[in-house]
Amino acid sequence: MKSKSRQKEIKKILMTGNEAIAQGAIDAGCRFYAGYPITPQNELTAYMARCMPDSGGVFVQSESEVAAINMVFGASCAGARSMTSSSSPGISLKQEGISYIAGAELPAVVVNIMRGGPGLGNIWPSQSDYFQATRGGGHGDYHSIVLAPSSVQEAYDLMFLAFDLADNYRNPVMVLGDGILGQMMEPLQVTSHKSQVTGQKAVVCLPIGKATSQKTWALTGCEGRNPNIIKSFRMKEGDLEKLNLALQKKYKAIRQKEARFESLFLEDAKIIIVAYGTMARIAKGAVGMLRAKGKKAGLLRPITLWPFPEKVFKDLQARNSKLKTLLVTEMSYGQMLEDVKLALDGKLKVEFLGRAGGGVPTEEDIIRKAGKIL
Numbered sequence: 001m002k003s004k005s006r007q008k009e010i011k012k013i014l015m016t017g018n019e020a021i022a023q024g025a026i027d028a029g030c031r032f033y034a035g036y037p038i039t040p041q042n043e044l045t046a047y048m049a050r051c052m053p054d055s056g057g058v059f060v061q062s063e064s065e066v067a068a069i070n071m072v073f074g075a076s077c078a079g080a081r082s083m084t085s086s087s088s089p090g091i092s093l094k095q096e097g098i099s100y101i102a103g104a105e106l107p108a109v110v111v112n113i114m115r116g117g118p119g120l121g122n123i124w125p126s127q128s129d130y131f132q133a134t135r136g137g138g139h140g141d142y143h144s145i146v147l148a149p150s151s152v153q154e155a156y157d158l159m160f161l162a163f164d165l166a167d168n169y170r171n172p173v174m175v176l177g178d179g180i181l182g183q184m185m186e187p188l189q190v191t192s193h194k195s196q197v198t199g200q201k202a203v204v205c206l207p208i209g210k211a212t213s214q215k216t217w218a219l220t221g222c223e224g225r226n227p228n229i230i231k232s233f234r235m236k237e238g239d240l241e242k243l244n245l246a247l248q249k250k251y252k253a254i255r256q257k258e259a260r261f262e263s264l265f266l267e268d269a270k271i272i273i274v275a276y277g278t279m280a281r282i283a284k285g286a287v288g289m290l291r292a293k294g295k296k297a298g299l300l301r302p303i304t305l306w307p308f309p310e311k312v313f314k315d316l317q318a319r320n321s322k323l324k325t326l327l328v329t330e331m332s333y334g335q336m337l338e339d340v341k342l343a344l345d346g347k348l349k350v351e352f353l354g355r356a357g358g359g360v361p362t363e364e365d366i367i368r369k370a371g372k373i374l
Contacts, residue, residue, distance in 0.1 A: 015188045017181040018043035020152045021111055022051065023190070024159030025083050030109070031057040032075035032082040034068040038090045039123045040179040041113035045085065065090040069097030069110075076106040077230050079218030081163050085111035087179075088129050089120060091137070098172050099138030103232025103243070107166035109159070110144070111175045113182040116358040124358025125179035127277060130335035133174050134306040141244055143251050145173040145258065146305040148276045152186035158303075165258065169250060170217075176305060178331065180278045180360070260303040261312055265291070267320055269298030271370050274328045274340055276302050279361065283329055286366035295374060300326075305336070313343035325373050329353040329361050 015023065022044045025033070033048045045061070052059040058075075062068040068084045075082040086094060091112045101108050114129045116122040133146045145165050149155040158175060166173045219228055234240040262280075264287060266272065275283040280301040290297035302309050316323055326348055328337045333354050341350055353361050353369045 095138035265298035
């Protein structure tokens with residue numbers, strides 16, 4: 001029997017993915033949120049509007065997506081754990097601000113619950129913003145760290161990691177979901193996560209004290225110390241190149257330390273399905289069905305889309321000499337596919353299955369394609 005204190009610490013709540021992301025952010029110490037409504041992520045904004053004041057935080061419904069990201073810039077400068085969210089075309093509008101945040105070396109979390117595109121598109125789920133997320137998206141030579149949850153529980157859990165990575169590296173972190181993840185409801189277990197940075201424990205919809213550890217670089221007033229300056233504008237000859245070199249050094253460290261993935265049956269698989277986010281859930285079901293029929297299939301799910309977990313792909317042949325083919329499946333027409341091919345460097349055959357504009361490959365589609373390959 002669990003102790004009373006443990007029972008209080010663990011709660012199960014039925015939540016949408018959007019709400020879980022919002023609650024995860026609050027429990028991780030987010031104390032400033034600015035956003036502008038757009039489907040299919042409006043539940044996230046609504047949840048923040050309801051719960052941020054009770055958690056000692058600030059909620060702002062901005063006049064536009066451009067305003068929201070610049071408010072996040074300002075709040076981050078002041079040392080607050082800050083966040084915004086939107087969906088595909090709204091994220092496009094935020095790209096200039098994200099580039100400014102990267103150039104100023106500020107921590108911030110940006111959530112994209114992807115919809116169909118290009119253009120205004122529709123509100124159906126899609127994964128066609130992969131290039132935008134993993135290639136920077138805005139102007140300049142920068143990267144955002146990109147996390148891709150595949151369940152409501154993971155959407156909650158990864159918010160702690162998102163804010164910790166943002167603070168540790170003073171860099172924007174993007175959480176990339178889609179309309180299915182944002183809208184579906186699952187039981188969520190809210191536990192006593194402990195932030196790597198703050199040491200604070202999560203409490204549902206209650207304040208957890210100071211949002212961040214001491215940030216000596218923050219703009220908190222300069223009485224008693226030298227003033228801090230935060231900027232991305234560098235006109236003196238050579239200064240901007242020095243910044244870019246420092247950023248590249250940081251990105252190298254992130255590539256080495258922060259790549260994450262989930263894998264199943266890599267050691268004996270003759271075909272490995274590669275998918276992320278919601279598509280990985282569908283792919284996992286397909287793998288189970290294939291193995292029930294005696295077909296040796298495996299799953300490889302990148303959790304960090306940037307940095308991409310290249311090493312596990314490079315090591316596949318060494319781990320399994322029988323493996324011949326990888327099947328990449330996405331709600332796009334082949335964006336993560338490029339990173340898989342780059343990581344493999346032509347050493348294994350790669351097939352592709354994808355749909356976009358609201359189309360979702362099914363378990364049956366994956367099984368049929370894998371059957372033809374095998």
